[in-house]
Amino acid sequence: MDTELLLKVAVSAGKVMTVLLVLSGSVAYLVLLERKVIAFMQSRLGPRRVGPSGLLQPIADGLKLFLKEDLVPAKADKWVFTLAPVVVIIPAFAAFAVVPFSGESFDVFGLTITPWITDINIGVLYILGISSLGVFGIIMAGWASNSKYPLLGSLRSAAQLISYEVPLGLSIIGVLMIAGTASMVGIVEAQRETGWWFFVPQFVGLFIFFVSGMAETNRAPFDLPEAETELVAGFHTEYSGMKFSFFFLAEYANMILVGCVATTLFMGGWMRPFPSVEALAWLNFLDFVHPFWSGFFWFAAKLFLVIFAFLWIRATFPRYRYDQLMHLGWKVLLPLSIVNVLVTAVVMLLMNSGSSA
């Protein structure tokens, strides 16, 4: 076999494993972070028994879920019931394939390793497409459980996901128009060339993206599919043990994904604040280790900001009612995002004719 191809496969596989490991670890500690942040916002202390300040709590949780009995209800469709969490988790992970985690490549053993798994010219479209596949798993879970709450929860969840996918897709159009590319790396480079991070000209877009992203990941205040007070736990009511933990993993992985996409499209990705101002070059203080780490640091910092906003909103706002949710999605966000696209188009046309005249 071709050695060059083999080498490529090996490098890709290595990067994939690294991303999956880091992602799983991040998800585990994101759960702890969420509990801690919300606890402090409510004047509580949060988990603090397992390890110092509860730092070992995620490991205990993971072990517990791993060792728990895994029940399949007698009435359930056994195969679809088992397949559903797998179908949910594959797209939740696979969408990370095009996220650029940093800007600088580094060399290991003479191989140049790019800080993204792959850079395709339809990166944004790929993320939208892959991440929307998760809804199949949710429908499968609700249907296969053959129980009332899961079925209702999955119907609600599916309707919510597809309703907010439209404004989510439209909110990105404005960014694509300014950037002139749909490659995730290309969009960050375009923000360097334009001199503006896209949340400045596209602040309406960012707002719609953020709200729709919250709804897509079933986060509070849009967590109706798992509204405990009415639907027990929504589509995963009948799930336990490892299968339940896959739904949990996928939800938090999707939350991180929304953060990554918001960071890349609207907040300059891996770039430090004010990348064109030379006097602020010291902000890339991790350059002395490797420029890769500077980029990664700023990417992670922005990602943390977005995630923290998610948690803050969860601690602040009460849950929507279902008709309010549909009203917001179809009658507010959808027209707003179309207007945003049209206004962006008009402004760009005016600016272009102004510069050429």
Added chain:
Amino acid sequence: MEQYLPILIFVLVAAAFPVVTLVVARVIRPHKPDPVKLSSYECGLESVGEVRDRTSVRYYLIAVLFVIFDVEVIFMFPWAVRFKQLALLGFVSMATFLGILLLGYYYAWRKGALEWV
């Protein structure tokens, strides 16, 4: 197509992860089912009636609307990427397209397809 090879690898690894975990967990976890444990959850009561009953037609309407608007978004992606080159012609074409679509949207709104009561 070479850029898509890593994606294939990613999907394979992402699929292997839950499969391997489920198999390993199956070996080491306890397994003591009994009829009560395996009954469907219904707040502790005996399950009443059929589960797969009729569902609200609203969900169907939402699904149809979604298909229309999502296809529209897909049309807009290539247009947006090439917008600078298409300039005025592109804007007029897309505005016409959106206009027809918004007419339908207005109709759906007036007919109450977007209400959830």
